[in-house]
Amino acid sequence: MAVLKTENIVRHFGGLAALNRVSVEFRENEILGIIGPNGAGKTTFINVIAGIYLPTEGKIFFEGQDISALPAHQRCRMGIGRTFQLVRPLPGLSLVENVMVGSLFGKGLGQREARKKAEEWCEFLALSDCNRDITRMTALEVKKMEIAHALATQPKLLFLDEVMAGLNGDETMEMIDLVRKIHRRGITIGIVEHVMRVIRELTDRCVVLDWGEVIAEGPYEMVSSDPKVVTAYLGEEA
């Protein structure tokens, strides 16, 4: 059963087609990798699914329902969560309060419950001392907070947009474990990454985007040896 299905998504910006007939299925409780060279349209794809952009053409189905015209906040409440590459924590709020925004509005809980849930998610991701100020956090903690915030909206489908960027070897290992932990909760995950090791370890399948089109689909081993994919990343042989 597909949690989310996109049908021939086309998205124009001015004269440029950032996405061209992208049809992808997210199967229940899988971890789907979304990879491709820079500018391929990976984040745009997430933005279209999350409702930040409307597709120029094409449809999006979430659990069988056509959500193509729904506004972003409603899609969040239905269960589509996502993280952002550039995280700007809310000033004046503590760590847990930043996460609380997700449980308050994405899940619609009352303040006390929302805080409890937020604290639980912080613990789940091994974020210590969640009542502290947001001004002194390591890069890893910022990413964890961002993921906690998305988890607090109680998503059925979660998009992780380059969460491994800028992490060292140990931190990447920890993050991989956390993603597995999230996955064990029954959440379907779409993960955009440049770090191939992560894709290889975590994903069941991959989708490769290049110039806004899907050029390959399948398990990592198959996709990584596909000549089209190699060309896309490395360029043509002269």
Place this chain on the structure above:
Amino acid sequence: MRNSRTLLYILILAVLFTLPFYTGVYLLNVMDIILIYMALALSWDMLLRSGQISFGMAGLFGVGGYAAVLLHLNAGLNPLVSIVLGSLIAGALAWLIGVAVLQLRGMYFAIVTLALAEIFRVIVRNLPDLTGGPEGTVLPSAIFSGNSTKTYWLTLSVAVVSIIASEIFRRTRIHFALTSIRNDEIVAKSSGIDVFKYLVFIFMVTSAIQGLTGGAYAHIYGFVSPEGSFSVDFTLLPIAMALLGGMHSTWGPVVGAVLLGVVSEFLKLQIPYGHLLVYGLIIVITILFFPQGIVGTLGQRFRKYGSR
């Protein structure tokens, strides 16, 4: 800790409430002005917390004033009732405008609000049968027959209402929504916040407060006029007060209103023409050098000392 704070608030409120019993009429009248501007400054700050600026306070203030006066004169309603209704009318107008205009934010919204005072002024001038035209309308008697104690209690109530509203905006989920929207609308949307609805709601509530304040002012001074009720004073001073005291807080506008209110009384006597210059300067200087305002900057200093 919380209990001693509540006790402090009750004490302050008691002192303020009983002020008429041990001070003279002049001080009460000065307090009236301070409290009116305080309410306006708070309402402006509340919208500011969402990241939007309204320059339309004078407009909604005047609408509330005219509505309150006209309802009282033409429909024979009790002055207090007409003040409340005036507030609701201002809120309803704000809802209409907000729904139309808040899809585009930032400078588009700000400039539309800037035009509001002018627009309402033109409308009022062009319906002379209803509004008394360019000369305005005078009430046969001011509210409470000009009793300064009751008048003071009225303005105190209006200010307390705005303080309560401001605190509600700070302690409930509205605070989280506002902070998130202000920080980044796209992230806010992705957290499940219906940004448009929140903005319209906040604009409506803050405009209702401005209408309430305008209604009270109109009944206290006993008249409304196109020039007086929509005067740019009612936009300029509250902004200067909120900026000076410190944005995004309840106590910032309160402190700013008290400080500048007192200064204003002084200045009006010394410099009859152009004393508003000070407020413009305050805005310019605060934006350039003290984005946190007085309360904010002091708050930061205290926090630094506290962490040592």
Place this chain on the structure above:
Amino acid sequence: MSLVSKLKQRNYQIAVIIAVLAVILAFWKPHVLVEGLQRACLYAVIALPMALILGIVGIINLAHGEYMMLGGYFAYCLNVYVGMDPLVAIVPALIAFFLIGMASYRAIIKYVLGAPELNQLLLTFGLAMVLEQMANLIWTSRPIKLPLKYVSASATIGSFTFGTYEFIYVGAAMIVLVGLQLFLKRTSMGQAALAVGQNPRGAKLVGIHVDRTYLLIFSLSIALVGAFGAIFMTRHSIFPLVGAPFTMKSFCLIAMAGIGNLMGVLWCSLILGLAENFVLSFRGYAGWADILFFALIVGVIIVRSRQRQVK
């Protein structure tokens, strides 16, 4: 369809609408046509410098109208103390306000260029208030008008008499529009400015001095609007608050035309000018003319937000 051709198409659409309206009016209410044209150009001359700043420097200057007001007082002072005719005062005004623009930019505007729009709005609002109140302090709020004979020049065609002096606005609008277009497209400085307007970082990489460009454009804009104040005060009385409505109407025109569309500002001015005069021609409803710009800008916003594809 690329952005440029969309803009050109919109210009042509508006031009056609106006042409049709003009023909209708010429026969029905010639006053409206002539005076509407004059008023339109009045708005255009004031709006074009604001469009320049908004398009290239990217900053909204809420004190725009106040510089015009100061220009008016500047010409007034020159007239009273040196006996200079305001139209002659245009030259010193251009120089003086160029310098004033430079000073404003260096002292104040520069600091909010990178800041959020909020700060720009508040700062320029405060600046507008300061300028208004300074004028209030120095000259009080009493309206001032110079008794100049030549402003009442008029001509008669058949049974229809109209003022001819006001065509100076048309002339000014043409000069400013054509001058700006030439400057932006034909001179290297202007082309640099266009580049900066489109992509400041890219322009910097190519070696264009961004800050100096901003300074130049800002000062040029203030010079133009200040000098126009001299022309304005020959025909209208001036008082400290005289500039504020023009700031709002200018913004309305720019919003209608789209940021960066100088030609469009002229067309939209024609729409506004003709519409206002049209309303003015109906005796009982004359007072409502001043609301038109508000209806227009709200309408533009509603239409724009429907068109947006990004949520």
